[in-house]
Amino acid sequence: MGEPGAWGEVTAGLKVSRPVLVARLLELEAAGALTTAHVRAGAQVGGVNVRTVWRWLEAARTEGRVEHRPRARLELSDQAWEVLAQAGGNVAALHRHLKAAGGDVPSLASLHRAVRRDLEAGRVLPDRAVVRREREEQQTRQALADLALAGPSEGGAAKVAALRLPPSEPGAVAGSSAGESGAVAGVALPAGARLVRTSSVRAVGEAVGQAMATQGAVCLFGDPGRGKTAAVRMALSEVPPGWKVTWVPVPVRPSVVGMRRAVFDALALAGRFPHTSALADAAVAEALSEARVLVVDEAQRLPVPCLEYLQSLWDHPDTRIT
Incomplete structure (x- = not known):
């Protein structure tokens, strides 16, 4: 041997x-x-x-390792795929773009392997014309948004004015329609600016309208600063005759007692807050017997018992709320 x-x-x-x-x-x-x-x-x-x-x-x-050391998997970002699409699938062009951007750049061979792996897994390389058109549309939407928010300035800074429309009856939207400036109650705009009804705002309006037609419920969610509250105010700036709108602020460290008091105060009910929950619920249910949209802002802070309290108002046989 x-x-x-x-x-x-x-x-x-x-x-x-x-x-x-x-x-x-x-x-x-x-x-x-x-x-x-x-x-x-x-x-x-x-x-x-x-x-x-x-x-x-x-x-x-x-x-304590008996297997091969795992190598980090190279993942291409959506931006890299967009650059690749603009280059018609030319991986070398993507490699040059990454080198020009600086930072850690994988080798050209590694890029080829990563692109081939993802394409074999089912990823589709966008058409160059489609990517170019989508980018131009995005730039146009951004330009329109910038123009819509650009107002006259003094000393290089835009003058901000908080719009306060005359209050109407308790629980109704102050001002039934947007004026010449496109103003909506509760939305502050730079002087001379206008609100723009984008596709997202129209979608919110349609969802709210459908919920009102069925007396249902709507949850509007998204990242902070994306205009959720403004979109809801625009959707509710013109409600059908006979409808009222009430905004209920979520209290700090909300509890069922605090939520009951917040709804009572938002409805501007006459008299002092009742000393028992039964009397308070009866007064609230009576006020909600008319068609009304109940808007709860910052609802993500509500614990389950508070949500169940709002559901009990919605389920009450005498209430007509959305």
Whole structure:
């Protein structure tokens, strides 16, 4: 068995995976029986050289690892895919773009592998014309938004005016329609600016209108500063005759008692707040017997009991609320 030809014939049909081989060698080492002959034999059946087996053993001793060290998977961002689409799928152009942007840039071969992997997984490379058109539309929408919010300035700073329309009856929207400036009650605009009814605002208006038609419920959510409250105010600036709108602010550290008081105060009911919950609920239910939109701002802060209280108002047989 000392001859290479004979040894090759013996090991020709043997193949052992790294975890199995390393585990067996470690067992021999723990028993004090490991020799270089075992390592040479392991290299033969593992299909690697002897130095690789010694490295495997060292990794198992120091790191407890018997598998290959996992390599970080290269993920391409949506922006990178957009650049790739603009370049017609030219990976080299993407590589040049990443180098110009600075930072850690993967090799061209790694980029090719990542693109090929994602394409084989089902990702579709956008058409250059489609990407260009979408970018131009986005730029146009942004330009329109900038123009809509650009007002006259004094000393380089826009003059901000809080619009306060005359109050109407309790619970109704102050001002039934937007004036010449597009003003909506409760929405502050820079002087001379106008509100723009974008597609998102129209979608909110349609959802609110459908909910009012069925006396349902609507949840409007999104990142801070995206204009949720302004969109709702625009949607409710012109409600059908007979409808009223009441905005209920969520109290700090809301509880059922605090929520009941917030609804009572928002409805501007006559008299002092009742000393029992039954009397308060009766007064609130009576006020909500007319068609009314109840808007709860910052509802994400409400715990479950407060949500259940609002649901009880909605489920009450005598109330007509959205």
